[in-house]
Amino acid sequence: MASSPFLPLLLLFATASLSAATDHIVGTHFGWNPNVNYSLWSNNQTFLVGDLISFRYQKNMYNVFEVNKTGYDNCTMDGLAGNWSSGKDFIPLNEAKTYYFICGNGFCFSGMKVSVVVRPLPSNDTAPSTARHGGSAAVRASAFRSASSPPAAAIAIAAAIVSLGWIQLGSGGI
Numbered sequence: 394m395a396s397s398p399f400l401p402l403l404l405l406f407a408t409a410s411l412s413a414a415t416d417h418i419v420g421t422h423f424g425w426n427p428n429v430n431y432s433l434w435s436n437n438q439t440f441l442v443g444d445l446i447s448f449r450y451q452k453n454m455y456n457v458f459e460v461n462k463t464g465y466d467n468c469t470m471d472g473l474a475g476n477w478s479s480g481k482d483f484i485p486l487n488e489a490k491t492y493y494f495i496c497g498n499g500f501c502f503s504g505m506k507v508s509v510v511v512r513p514l515p516s517n518d519t520a521p522s523t524a525r526h527g528g529s530a531a532v533r534a535s536a537f538r539s540a541s542s543p544p545a546a547a548i549a550i551a552a553a554i555v556s557l558g559w560i561q562l563g564s565g566g567i
Contacts, residue, residue: 416445416483419507425450425457425496427503440511444486448494452480455496455505459484465493465508468501489513 417438423429425448440446448457458464461472476497477484486492489511496505 414443414445415441416447417509419446419448419494424448425455425505427500427505429504431504431507435507435509438509440486440509442487442489442511442514444511446484446486446492446494446509448477448482448484450480450496452478454498455500456498457482457484458495458497460493460495462491462493462508465495465506468495468506470497486511 417440419425420429420431420434450457456476456478458470458473458477459475460470461474463469464471464473472493475484484494486509491508491510493508494506495501
């Protein structure tokens with residue numbers, strides 16, 4: 394059989410799908426609006442370094458500010474570290490720390506504030522699967538390892554393709 398031009402694409406897809414960060418949409422279907430219990434939402438999420446937090450809201454009415462704990466507690470701009478106002482903001486969570494977000498325009502006092510605790514990535518595959526919903530902590534840990542060692546899933550897919558005869562190795566193969 395002839396070599397398939399799709400193998401590199403398949404391997405790239407398998408590797409990329411394992412290392413995708415989680416996008417946590419604040420408030421899920423409620424979005425970023427007054428009178429939503431964002432503490433309840435946040436407590437039901439597991440945030441890991443490299444994930445995103447996204448805010449969806451009416452851009453002419455609301456906004457998002459990253460502040461420190463004092464700013465969060467008092468609905469002020471203390472420790473202002475960033476601001477967004479596009480209505481669909483994607484904010485990378487690049488450090489293991491607690492992030493504090495509020496809405497300006499007085500809506501922080503109506504409950505538009507959320508704090509999230511971002512944890513470091515698990516260091517090995519023996520991390521408890523309860524670290525993230527769906528038990529994907531071990532998958533994420535292996536996917537974020539050094540790029541010099543390909544993820545096991547990509548190797549398994551390549552082996553399956555070769556063994557099924559979709560690709561012929563040797564002369565004329567890959």
